[in-house]
Amino acid sequence: MQAPAYDTVSWFQIGTDDSEGAQRFYGGLFGWKFTLDPDSDGYDLIKFAGAEAPSGGIAHTGGGAENHAMFLVVVEDVAAACAAAEKLGGKVTLAPTTAGSGLVFAYLNDPAGNQFGVFTPPAVPAT
Incomplete structure (x- = not known):
């Protein structure tokens, strides 16, 4: 599988306090499948x-x-993307964060x- 090109939309997230309801809705509408x-x-x-x-993913937003x-x-x-966004008038709402898997993300x-x-x-580890 080829990695997505930089600067392209390659993931989406739905945040909901009703994960089961979102799965029923989007699964029924589009045939999407869900796994933990x-x-x-x-x-x-x-x-x-x-x-x-x-x-994509569903974030459980309870709390x-x-x-x-x-x-x-x-x-x-x-x-660097966060810094560029701020220079262009955007705002960083969640600073760069590293997940346990090594994925780095931020919200703006x-x-x-x-x-x-x-x-x-x-x-990706070298083989």
């Missing part, structure tokens, strides 16, 4: 019919987090207040 993310508690992976790998839907762009350097708002994310996948 083995690397993250409270996150379900979304896979499209015929896809080799997941393309006061807002429900949301957002896209994420794969970038070469998350910190564009100048109009729309939330989106940027991420760099974990490094």
Whole structure:
């Protein structure tokens, strides 16, 4: 499987306080399949019919987090993308964070207040 090109939308996330309801809705509407993310508690992976790998996720937002839907762009350097966004009038709402898997991500708002994310996948070990 080929890695997505940098600076392209390659992941999406739906945040909801009703994960089971979201799965029923999107699964019924689009035929999406869901599995628990083995690397993250409270996150379900979304896979499209015929896809080799997941393309999105459902974040369980219980505990006061807002429900949301957002896209994420794969970038070469998350910190550099955050700095560039701020120079262009955007705002970093979640500073660069490294997940246990090595994935680095951040959440930003564009100048109009729309939330989106940027991420760099974990490094692939050399073989």
